[in-house]
Structures are given as C-alpha cells and as structure tokens.
Amino acid sequence: MRIDTPAVFAYYLVQKSLHYPLALVCDDEDKLVGVIGKAEIASLNLNKYNCGEICIKNYIYLNDANEDEIYSEARKHFAEKHILTLPIVDDSGKPIRLFARFQAFFLEQHGSVIHKPHYARALLQAAHLAKSIGRTHISAIEFGVASGNGLVSMEIYAREVQKLTGVNIDVYGFDAGKGLFPPADYRDCPNSWVSGDYEADMDEVSKRLFYAKLIVGDICQTTKTFLCDYNPHPIGFISVDVDQYHPTVAILNMLFADNKYFLPTFPIFFDDIFDNLEFQGETLAVREFNEQSKTIKIAPEHTAFDEMYRYWDTDKLAKFYPDRYEKFSMARMKWCHRFDNPDFSSYRSSKHIL
Secondary structure, eight states: OBTTSBHHHHHHHHHHOSSOOOEEEEOTTOOEEEEEOHHHHHHSOGGGOBHHHHSBSSOOOEEOOOHHHHHHHHHHHHHHSOOSEEEEEOTTSOEEEEEEHHHHTHHHHTTTSSSSHHHHHHHHHHHHHHHHTTOOEEEEEEEOOTTSHHHHHHHHHHHHHHHHHOOEEEEEEEEOSSOSOOOOSGGGOTTTOOTTTTOOOHHHHHHTOSSOEEEESOHHHHHHHHHHHHOOSOEEEEEEOOOSHHHHHHHHHGGGSOGGGBOSEEEEEETTOOGGGTTSHHHHHHHHHHHHOSSEEEEOOSOOOOGGGGGGOSHHHHHHOHHHHHHHHHTTEEEEEETTOTTTTGGGGOOOOO
16 A cells, blocks of 8 residues: 555455455555554544555564564564564565464464364374375365465465475365356255356466466366376365365265375365255265275265354354364364375374374
C-alpha cells in the first residue's frame, strides 16, 4: 500500500489473508514506513482515512538474514508481544517478505490455531516416518485444489516441516480447472454436488504458489501419467478432496504403482467422507480399494465420523475449542499401509519417536 491509498483497501488485504494478516505501507521509493494490522482496521471509519494516517509507524521488523537467524529473532518478538506478523526488510528499508507467528511457534501450535491443521500434522508425521527409514526427500499431493487455499497451506507447512526435521517435501496440486465432473451415476453423489461446483481460475491459483507444482487436467487421466512424467520422491501424504467416486478411484489406483513411489506407511486425508454417503463417493472408493487389494490397505476403512463436529470447523472456534476441531479433521485422516514395501517394518529398529 502507498501512504495515500484509501485505508479501506488495507481492510480487504488484512481480512483476506489467512496466514499473513498485515498490510505494509510504503513511500514513493518503496521503503516501509508503517504497518496496518487487524487492530487498526477494526478501530476506525476507514472511509475517512488513508493508509498513511492509520498505519503504525513505530512497528517491529526483522532485518533480512539467513533463515535460522530470522527464525530465532522472530520467536523473541512473538514471545514478548501479541503480534501475528512481522515484515522483513532489506538493507535499503524495502520490505521483501513477511514472517508469521505460526511459523515461529509451528511445532507447538500446529494442532489448533492455523488453517488446515490436519495438513500440518500429516506432513510432520510423514517427515518423521521418512527420517526413521533414512529418507531425506518426500512428496505431498493435494487432489482437488479449487481456490488454492489448501495447497498454499500445504506449501507453507512443507517448508516449515523441512526446517524442523531436515526432510525436504515437494508439493503437487491436481485439479481439473473446470470444477466437479458431470456425475456418471449415483456413486458420484449427485445428491450432494453438481457439475461445475468449485470451479476456479488455475492461472490465478498458480500466482499464489511459491514452488508447488500445479497439474491441471482431468484427474482420471493425469493420475495415470503423473508418476512416469514427474518421477516424484516417495509420496508421504495425500489429501483427497475431489468429492466424487470416479476421480477418487483414479487416485487410489495410483497406489498400485511400484513401492519406490511411496513411503511404506503414510497418511491420506479424505475431505468428503460422510456417514450418509457410505455407498457413494470417497467412502465407497476406499472400501472397494481394500476389497481389491491384498497387500495395500487403507485404514481405518469405516467412516468413524460424527457430523456434529462439522460445526466447529472454523478458525475462530478452533482457537477456543481445539479438541473438537481436531476430532472433526482427524476422523477423516486414514493411513495407507504397503505391507509388501521392503521398508514397511524397518523403522521398528529406529529409536526415533513420532
């Protein structure tokens, strides 16, 4: 934001950001002169002011340095003051990026106060499992990107987990780019979703990504060529948010590929498993997969889901009721066990504790 930018623009910027709720106010030379956070946009009639008038000029900032120094310095500031985001500036005073509170306290707080905490937990679990069998590089995939909020979160958490564990995580996102498929039959849940739901502009989504690879196309087809085309590091986490039966089947069919593409055990999150859809959608696809496969199983197969927990699935309520939010998310987290993977039992000799 510029000094003379109407303050109402800062309102939309701060309110929309899930991870970095801070607007930076710069002069004509792009030097940082002030910041605007949630407190500033909530306390005034924004239509009457510009950003220069409401910004905090005695703000705290971080000097650009290596990641370890920034991480350490950020923790000190966040421990002393109740602030959510710090700007990082270069030698000339120009802002280059932001550092958020959840990053500084990621390991302690990943379970309840950040967006999609189940992604954070799954990536940590996958990294620990990989490390226990000597792996230093894994992959994570989100099927069903839509507006991109989940993939952005996965990318951020992957970088944080790398700092905590030393395990590198590549991130991939799959989406048709046209919303949901036209239902082929009742198994695609036409009673819950219709063709075109969750359509999003993939070009706009790609602009929000730092390094994740976005794979756009019919998931029933792109899943057939992904492993050969990209030769990914072993997959350690998969999020399935495609709603319907047929694309879920295509995703699960990937699991029949060579063991080299997967960790021996890894979490899979199914976003659309509901008790009332037991014979449709993702739930049906999981059950049929387990019936078909002898040496690869997804557990638990049952839904183990209480829909009442759905009403606690908001960031605001999760801060006050983290236990309920956790139960809602984890009810749909399952594990893929590859019993014929040579590394399946090797971690048992490790002293590493998950």
